[in-house]
Amino acid sequence: MSARRSGGAGRAVGEWPAGRPLLSAHLVVDRPGFRLDVTLSVSPGEVVALLGPNGAGKTTALRALAGLLPLYAGRLRLGEVVLDEPAAGLFVPPEHRRVGVVFQDYLLFPHLSALDNVAFGPQARGASRRVARAEAARWLERVELTPLARQRPRQLSGGQAQRVALARAMAVGPDLLLLDEPLAALDARTRMETRARLHHDLRAHEGATLLVTHDPLDALVLADRLVIVEDGRIVQEGDAAAVTARPRTEYVARLVGLNLYRGRADGHAVTLPGGFTMVADDEVHGDAFLAFPPSAVALHPRQPAGSPRNTWAATVVGVLPHGDHLRVELGGPIRAAAEITPASAAQLGLLPGSEVWAAVKATETRAYEY
Numbered sequence: 001m002s003a004r005r006s007g008g009a010g011r012a013v014g015e016w017p018a019g020r021p022l023l024s025a026h027l028v029v030d031r032p033g034f035r036l037d038v039t040l041s042v043s044p045g046e047v048v049a050l051l052g053p054n055g056a057g058k059t060t061a062l063r064a065l066a067g068l069l070p071l072y073a074g075r076l077r078l079g080e081v082v083l084d085e086p087a088a089g090l091f092v093p094p095e096h097r098r099v100g101v102v103f104q105d106y107l108l109f110p111h112l113s114a115l116d117n118v119a120f121g122p123q124a125r126g127a128s129r130r131v132a133r134a135e136a137a138r139w140l141e142r143v144e145l146t147p148l149a150r151q152r153p154r155q156l157s158g159g160q161a162q163r164v165a166l167a168r169a170m171a172v173g174p175d176l177l178l179l180d181e182p183l184a185a186l187d188a189r190t191r192m193e194t195r196a197r198l199h200h201d202l203r204a205h206e207g208a209t210l211l212v213t214h215d216p217l218d219a220l221v222l223a224d225r226l227v228i229v230e231d232g233r234i235v236q237e238g239d240a241a242a243v244t245a246r247p248r249t250e251y252v253a254r255l256v257g258l259n260l261y262r263g264r265a266d267g268h269a270v271t272l273p274g275g276f277t278m279v280a281d282d283e284v285h286g287d288a289f290l291a292f293p294p295s296a297v298a299l300h301p302r303q304p305a306g307s308p309r310n311t312w313a314a315t316v317v318g319v320l321p322h323g324d325h326l327r328v329e330l331g332g333p334i335r336a337a338a339e340i341t342p343a344s345a346a347q348l349g350l351l352p353g354s355e356v357w358a359a360v361k362a363t364e365t366r367a368y369e370y
């Protein structure tokens with residue numbers, strides 16, 4: 001099978017020129033009432049997480065990369081091969097792409113053993129049964145499942161089934177590995193263990209990896225770079241530190257647990273919609289984001305003396321447990337979340353409708369341009 005037909009890199013991933021992305025895609029997909037329009041590039045060995053709320057278009061992007069949905073416009077190149085380019089009449093079908101997919105519910109064949117599930121990929125791509133099974137055995141060994149090779153999927157735990165699905169996706173030697181919510185089907189405990197294993201296995205993959213997830217923890221643990229999609233568009237991308245330090249949408253701010261506002265800055269003062277002004281540690285001019293963590297919000301029963309900055313009268317909208325703290329949703333001149341201990345909540349006698357004073361130190365308040 002030629003590299004072109006097989007949709008392969010056309011040269012070993014190890015020889016791929018440094019600095020040139022292995023996957024380079026401008027994906028435009030039309031659905032009734034929805035358009036996905038995103039540009040993605042992933043380098044060899046890099047793990048990118050596509051993160052976003054429900055209906056953002058993550059699965060649509062993954063399906064387009066796998067060839068399960070054709071592009072409406074744009075271009076998808078993997079290695080040296082163009083897999084989809086409607087304007088040029090090019091489309092490589094899924095079975096001829098060097099792409100491995102781990103679906104959310106794994107889609108293992110229930111009547112086949114773990115070994116034959118993994119052997120399916122190489123066999124479907126033309127390997128003999130013997131070669132495919134040898135390849136499958138090698139992959140099961142890599143994910144430490146050799147003793148379970150003869151088991152059927154229903155005899156495997158969720159974490160084991162996930163690893164069989166990963167071995168099956170890797171057994172075709174993919175240049176692009178796609179994972180759709182790989183840990184969503186697992187309970188919390190198995191999830192932690194499987195996440196750690198998956199991290200280890202993904203490090204060993206020389207090709208490009210794209211992971212679709214709702215779960216910020218999966219993204220932070222597994223990925224080198226985050227791409228955040230909302231309503232079919234990329235709203236922010238970068239490594240975890242950059243994204244969490246400077247969220248650019250409310251979704252991202254919630255994800256990283258920050259209060260976030262848009263306003264106009266004049267030096268250290270940022271005026272928010274409605275006219276409330278806050279003082280930030282940073283100096284910015286023009287349109288700006290203002291962000292502070294809920295843990296930086298102190299609540300007082302009366303107006304605190306001697307600290308007129310960043311203090312406002314607020315009304316308690318709701319109180320929710322948050323780990324071993326309480327998260328207090330506040331209404332008032334700005335909506336904000338505060339995180340306090342159960343002891344201080346009891347002292348303040350917090351109930352929905354309670355009146356309190358909120359205070360945030362300028363040193364804990366960040367401002368940055370948008």
Ligand SMILES: Nc1ncnc2c1ncn2[C@@H]1O[C@H](COP(=O)(O)OP(=O)(O)OP(=O)(O)O)[C@@H](O)[C@H]1O
Nearest residue numbers: 031032034052053054055056057058059060061214
């Ligand atoms: N088979 C389909 N036919 C038509 N529209 C679809 C289909 N599947 C998804 N959509 C629409 O495409 C948009 C993006 O959906 P998609 O499943 O890609 O989002 P997502 O980010 O993966 O969401 P989730 O996290 O809920 O899986 C949504 O508006 C959805 O209603």
